[in-house]
Amino acid sequence: xxxxxxxxxxxxxxxxxxxxxxxxxxxxxxxxxxxxxxxxxxxxxxxxxxxxxxxxxxxxxxxxxxxxxxxxxxxxxxxxxxxxxxxxxxxxxxxxxxxxxxxxxxxxxxxxxxxxxxxxxxxxxxxxxxxxxxxxxxxxxxxxxxxxxxxxxxxxxxxxxxxxxxxxxxxxxxxxxxxxxxxxxxxxxxxxxxxxxxxxxxxxxxxxxxxxxxxxxxxxxxxxxxxxxxxxxxxxxxxxxxxxxxxxxxxxxxxxxxxxxxxxxxxxxxxxxxxxxxxxxxxxxxxxxxxxxxx
Amino acid sequence: xxxxxxxxxxxxxxxxxxxxxxxxxxxxxxxxxxxxxxxxxxxxxxxxxxxxxxxxxxxxxxxxxxxxxxxxxxxxxxxxxxxxxxxxxxxxxxxxxxxxxxxxxxxxxxxxxxxxxxxxxxxxxxxxxxxxxxxxxxxxxxxxxxxxxxxxxxxxxxxxxxxxxxxxxxxxxxxxxxxxxxxxxxxxxxxxxxxxxxxxxxxxxxxxxxxxxxxxxxxxxxxxxxxxxxxxxxxxxxxxxxxxxxxxxxxxxxxxxxxxxxxxxxxxxxxxxxxxxxxxxxxxxxxxxxxxxxxxxxxxxxxxxxxxxxxxxxxxxxxxxxxxxxxxxxxxxxxxxxxxxxxxxxxxxxxxxxxxxxxxxxxxxxxxxxxxxxxxxxxxxxxxxxxxxxxxxxxxxxxxxxxxxxxxxxxxxxxxxxxxxxxxxxxxxxxxxxxxxxxxxxxxxxxxx
Numbered sequence: 001x002x003x004x005x006x007x008x009x010x011x012x013x014x015x016x017x018x019x020x021x022x023x024x025x026x027x028x029x030x031x032x033x034x035x036x037x038x039x040x041x042x043x044x045x046x047x048x049x050x051x052x053x054x055x056x057x058x059x060x061x062x063x064x065x066x067x068x069x070x071x072x073x074x075x076x077x078x079x080x081x082x083x084x085x086x087x088x089x090x091x092x093x094x095x096x097x098x099x100x101x102x103x104x105x106x107x108x109x110x111x112x113x114x115x116x117x118x119x120x121x122x123x124x125x126x127x128x129x130x131x132x133x134x135x136x137x138x139x140x141x142x143x144x145x146x147x148x149x150x151x152x153x154x155x156x157x158x159x160x161x162x163x164x165x166x167x168x169x170x171x172x173x174x175x176x177x178x179x180x181x182x183x184x185x186x187x188x189x190x191x192x193x194x195x196x197x198x199x200x201x202x203x204x205x206x207x208x209x210x211x212x213x214x215x216x217x218x219x220x221x222x223x224x225x226x227x228x229x230x231x232x233x234x235x236x237x238x239x240x241x242x243x244x245x246x247x248x249x250x251x252x253x254x255x256x257x258x259x260x261x262x263x264x265x266x267x268x269x270x271x272x273x274x275x276x277x278x279x280x281x282x283x284x285x286x287x288x289x290x291x292x293x294x295x
Numbered sequence: 296x297x298x299x300x301x302x303x304x305x306x307x308x309x310x311x312x313x314x315x316x317x318x319x320x321x322x323x324x325x326x327x328x329x330x331x332x333x334x335x336x337x338x339x340x341x342x343x344x345x346x347x348x349x350x351x352x353x354x355x356x357x358x359x360x361x362x363x364x365x366x367x368x369x370x371x372x373x374x375x376x377x378x379x380x381x382x383x384x385x386x387x388x389x390x391x392x393x394x395x396x397x398x399x400x401x402x403x404x405x406x407x408x409x410x411x412x413x414x415x416x417x418x419x420x421x422x423x424x425x426x427x428x429x430x431x432x433x434x435x436x437x438x439x440x441x442x443x444x445x446x447x448x449x450x451x452x453x454x455x456x457x458x459x460x461x462x463x464x465x466x467x468x469x470x471x472x473x474x475x476x477x478x479x480x481x482x483x484x485x486x487x488x489x490x491x492x493x494x495x496x497x498x499x500x501x502x503x504x505x506x507x508x509x510x511x512x513x514x515x516x517x518x519x520x521x522x523x524x525x526x527x528x529x530x531x532x533x534x535x536x537x538x539x540x541x542x543x544x545x546x547x548x549x550x551x552x553x554x555x556x557x558x559x560x561x562x563x564x565x566x567x568x569x570x571x572x573x574x575x576x577x578x579x580x581x582x583x584x585x586x587x588x589x590x591x592x593x594x595x596x597x598x599x600x601x602x603x604x605x606x607x608x609x610x611x612x613x614x615x616x617x618x619x620x621x622x623x624x625x626x627x628x629x630x631x632x633x634x635x636x637x638x639x640x641x642x643x644x645x646x647x648x649x650x651x652x653x654x655x656x657x658x659x660x661x662x663x664x665x666x667x668x669x670x671x672x673x674x675x676x677x678x679x680x681x682x683x684x685x686x687x688x689x690x691x692x693x694x695x696x697x698x699x700x701x702x703x704x705x706x707x708x709x710x711x712x713x714x715x716x717x718x719x720x721x722x723x724x725x726x727x728x729x730x731x732x733x734x735x736x737x738x739x740x741x742x743x744x
Contacts, residue, residue: 044421045400046399046400046421046423126569129569130569131568131569132508132581149568150569151568151569152566152568152569152719153719154719154721238569238571239387239389240516243568243715243719244712244715244716244719244721245712245715259392259393259396260389260392260393260704260708261704261705261708262396262417
C-alpha cells in the first residue's frame with residue numbers, strides 16, 4: 001500500500017473537487033438553507049432580510065388540515081404502491097430468470113417505462129384513464145361494467161395514481177431483483193430438487209431468504225421514492241393535485257406552498273417534516289433488516 | 296479513466312472562468328448603472344436609446360396567440376434600429392409566475408413580462424415593479440390625456456394602483472357563451488339569455504345520440520375562479536376591498552353556487568375535468584354549450600373546423616349584468632436599467648397602439664383595448680364577418696375586474712378549492728361556502744397583517 005503523502009492527498013482532493021462542488025452547491029447548501037428558512041417567521045424573501053425567527057411555520061403545519069390530508073394521502077400512496085410493486089416485480093423477475101422464450105425482449109420491455117419521461121408516460125395514461133374514450137373503460141365496457149371516472153372522481157384519483165406508479169416503477173425493481181436472483185448459487189436449488197422439494201417450497205425456502213438483502217434494498221428505495229412522489233401527479237392531473245385535492249401529497253403540498261402561495265417558511269418546514277418521517281422509517285427498516293435479513 | 300478525470304477538471308476550470316467573467320461584467324454594469332441611478336430621481340423618464348438595447352419580454356402565449364405576438368414584435372424590431380425585443384415563452388401562466396418568482400430571488404428578472412393584476416399587487420408589495428406614471432406623463436414620449444382615455448375604462452382602471460400605473464392592459468378577455476349551432480337547432484332550443492333559460496336549455500340538450508353522450512352545458516375547471524361573476528349576477532357582493540372582508544357567503548352566494556351545482560349534480564352540465572379545457576369536448580360535439588374565455592375562440596375555431604358549427608353569445612344574465620374582465624397586462628420590472636426601461640416603454644406603447652391591438656384581437660380572440668380600435672371600420676367589418684369575435688365587447692356595461700387586494704391570489708385559490716369540493720359532491724353548497732369564506736378571510740388577514 002502507498003503511504004499517505006500530502007502530494008497524493010492533494011491530488012485526490014483535486015480529483016474529487018468537481019463532484020464536491022456540485023454536491024455542496026446543489027444538495028448540501030439547499031438542505032442547510034431550507035432548514036434555516038423553516039424557522040423564519042417574518043422575512044423579506046427577495047432581499048434575504050429576516051425580522052423574526054421562531055416555530056410559527058411548524059405550528060402552522062401542526063394545525064393545517066390540508067397538510068394532514070397531504071400526509072394521509074402520502075401514506076395511502078406508499079402503502080398502495082410499495083408492497084404491490086415489490087411482490088409483482090419479484091414475481092416477474094423470477095419468471096424472467098427462468099428459461100422462457102423471448103427472455104431478453106421481455107427484460108427490455110419491462111424496463112422501458114422506467115426510462116421513459118414521466119410526462120410522456122402520463123399523457124398516454126391520461127388517455128387510458130379517460131372516462132369516455134379511455135382504454136380502461138372500453139375494456140370494462142366489454143364486461144358490461146359502468147365507466148369509471150378515473151381521473152375526475154375523487155374516489156378513483158388515488159387508485160389511478162397508484163396503478164400508474166406501480167407500472168412505472170416495475171422495471172427498475174425487476175432489474176435489481178434479477179441481479180439478486182443471479183447471485184443465488186444454483187447448487188442450493190439442485191440440492192433441494194434432489195431432496196424432492198417442489199417449486200413453491202424451493203421458492204419460499206431458498207429463493208426468498210437468499211433474496212432478502214435485495215428485497216430489503218428495494219423496499220428502502222421504493223419507500224423513499226414513493227414518499228417523494230410528485231411528477232406523476234403533476235402530469236397525470238394536468239398541474240392539479242387531483243380532483244378536490246384527492247391526490248395531494250406532501251411534496252405537492254410543498255410545491256404549492258412555495259411556488260403558488262409564496263409561503264417559503266412553511267414549505268421549508270413541510271420539507272423537513274417529510275425528511276424526519278423518511279428518516280425514522282428508514283431507521284425502523286434498518287432495525288428490522290438487521291434481524292430478518294439472512295446475509 | 297484518466298482521460299475522464301482530465302476532462303472533468305477541464306470542465307470545472309472552464310466553469311470557474313465563466314463564473315469569474317460573469318461576475319466581472321455584473322460588477323461593471325452595476326458601476327455604470329450607479330450614477331444613472333442617483334440622477335433618476337430628478338430626471339423624468341429617459342427616452343430614445345442612443346445605443347442598441349436588447350430587452351426580454353416573458354410571456355405565456357402559445358399557438359396562434361404566440362404567432363400574433365411574434366408578428367407584432369417583429370414589426371417593432373424592424374421599426375426601431377436600436378431596440379431589440381426578445382420574446383421568451385415561459386409555458387403557461389403558472390410556469391410564468393413561478394419563473395418570475397425564482398428570477399426575482401436570483402435578481403435576473405426580465406425587463407417586461409405579462410402579469411395578472413393580483414401578481415402586480417404582490418410585486419408592488421415586494422418592490423419589484425417600476426412605476427410607469429413618469430413614462431405616461433412624459434411630455435415627449437408619454438401619452439396624452441386623449442390617448443390615455445382611449446383605453447377602455449375597465450382596463451385602464453385595472454392597471455392603476457393608488458393613482459399610479461404599474462402595468463398596461465394587453466391581452467384582455469372575458470367570459471362568453473360558446474354554443475353548438477347544430478345541436479341547439481336540432482333540439483329546438485333558443486340561445487339562453489338568462490339563468491332560467493340556461494338551465495332548461497342544458498336540460499333539453501343533454502341526450503344520447505348514436506350511442507354518444509351529449510352534455511348540455513360545460514364549465515371550465517377553474518369555475519371557482521369565476522364565482523365572483525356568478526355572485527355579482529345574483530346581486531350579491533364578493534369582497535369589500537377597503538375593509539378587507541369577504542362577503543360572498545350570503546343568500547346571493549348560495550343562490551349562485553347552487554345554480555351551477557344543481558346542473559352539475561343532475562348531469563346536465565359538466566366540468567372540463569380530464570380534458571383540461573372545454574374547447575376539447577365542445578369541438579368534439581360532446582358538450583352543446585359552455586362558458587369560457589373569449590381568448591379560446593382561436594383554439595375553438597381551429598379544432599371545430601370540419602366538426603361542428605358554432606358561435607358565441609353573451610353570458611346569460613342573472614338578476615344583474617356582470618362580466619369579469621380578465622387576462623394579463625404587461626408590467627416592467629425595476630431591476631432594468633433606465634435605457635432598458637425607456638426601450639420597454641416604447642414597446643408597450645407599440646403593443647397597444649390602435650393598429651396593433653386590432654391586429655392582436657383579430658388573430659387571437661382577445662379584446663381590443665382601445666375605444667378607437669373598437670370603433671374603427673376595420674374592426675366593425677371584421678366582427679360583422681366573424682360575429683363570434685364581437686360578443687365580448689357587448690359586455691362592457693356590467694364589466695368589472697377581479698379584486699386586487701393583497702392576498703387576492705390566495706383568496707381565489709382558496710375559494711376555487713372549496714367550490715371544487717362542492718361540485719364534486721364532497722360538501723354541500725352551504726358548507727362549501729362557509730369553508731370558502733373562512734379560508735379566504737384567513738388568506739386576506741394573513742396577507743395584510
